[in-house]
Amino acid sequence: MAIVIHEDFDAGRLEVKVSDKLTKEDYTHFEPAVERLIESAGKIKILFVMHDFHGWEMGAVWEDIKFATKHCRDIEKVAMVGEAQWEKWMSAICKPFTMSTIKYFEADQEQEARQWLA
Template identity: 25%
Template structure:
């Protein structure tokens, strides 16, 4: 299950349980809509409660980041999972966005807001 909310400075996406292709497509629509009207997106991806993900979702993520990597300016990933951290760093090959990995959601939010204030 996925929860997506538009905050003042970023999009917050929280994954609970299994991360599926349907969830990822919902995320894609939100990012593309936001970037179309407001430019590059700052994103907080909270994966603390993610239990697993489907293979088709992982493949879609690679495809999306390759095609739309320029739609992001900063991506904060909240996780304590080593494989998710590795995957986030791997995604850096396909985007110019600055990627930060955090154990704490508040630290991730502060990092995103700081970026927004510096660019204002």
């Protein structure tokens, strides 16, 4: 599995670590976690950490579009932590498609990303 999820109900934060390629099946774990946290906390924050990440398979792209449409108002902030220039560009491309505040952090700035979300 390319995704590891940790739900922090006290902080209203979802921590998502991804590697390899995201698949449609990864969203069967991701989306229910998001929905549980939204139900518990209202608007949530997401820490999205990419390590050795290679993007999305085609089925996962469609799941991501459906997810973004459904939850565009439920996510307050997204901190994206990555290692590659294309991941930084991806964070900028995502901004017009969500009501969330999105900020990119380099791989060695994960602690700063956590502080920004708090």
